């Protein structure tokens with residue numbers, strides 16, 4: 001079938017194919033039902049002289065066929081859609097991370113080297129890109145129709161979305177979750193560039209890489225006063241902590257991932273590591289989501305030290 005929208009990502013063709021198959025299957029079934037229904041309505045209407053003799057009351061073969069064939073067809077569609085869904089939800093291991101923060105009413109984007117943009121997203125052609133997204137206020141939804149991708153962007157949580165752009169050009173970016181007065185104006189553009197142009201574009205604006213900006217904030221917000229190795233106050237050593245597991249004061253175990261770090265910064269009381277006093281202030285209303293992303297980038301960049309096992313990490 002002809003695509004009504006440009007097909008500009010790796011998902012466009014498989015999703016369109018699935019949509020067309022679903023439309024064809026459901027269309028055929030509905031058409032069959034309605035044609036037979038209308039035909040019978042007219043032929044056997046009251047007062048018609050149609051032959052009503054020799055009526056079949058049982059035909060097992062036919063009944064099995066019309067139950068089993070549609071059943072298998074629709075289960076087939078289900079299996080196909082699960083397969084496609086899994087692909088949509090599983091970014092390849094080396095996918096390039098880009099951070100997206102949504103707020104009323106704009107899209108704020110930060111690339112791995114620190115370059116920022118608003119209501120625009122530049123991506124290289126043919127490279128898998130993974131967006132890590134959160135919101136500063138209400139639920140938004142990141143939607144690029146020409147890529148056939150859409151994902152809710154939720155405050156207090158990270159959601160992800162991946163794609164590989166397959167065509168150069170500019171594509172509209174929309175918000176598809178009603179988020180207030182200017183929801184309809186929360187628009188942007190995704191620009192697909194050749195990988196070489198993208199590299200040049202990245203370097204064109206000099207700003208601090210997230211990990212460096214994170215270090216600066218780490219000092220500015222006073223985190224370093226307790227968390228830096230050698231500080232006088234006993235707080236977990238953050239070197240190498242990302243990706244490990246810690247035991248919390250309430251007995252739970254937590255995987256130190258993006259979400260845990262985010263919550264531990266915003267509302268540390270509920271995330272406290274066993275053995276430490278509850279002295280860290282909550283940063284929830286004092287720090288915005290972009291700064292949290294930078295802090296996390298800094299914490300992720302810290303390498304484990306040989307002595308870190310005794311301080312921050314649960315031994316088992």
Ligand code: CUA
Pocket residue numbers: 102103105139140141175176177178179180183184186
């Ligand atoms: Cu943001 Cu609608």
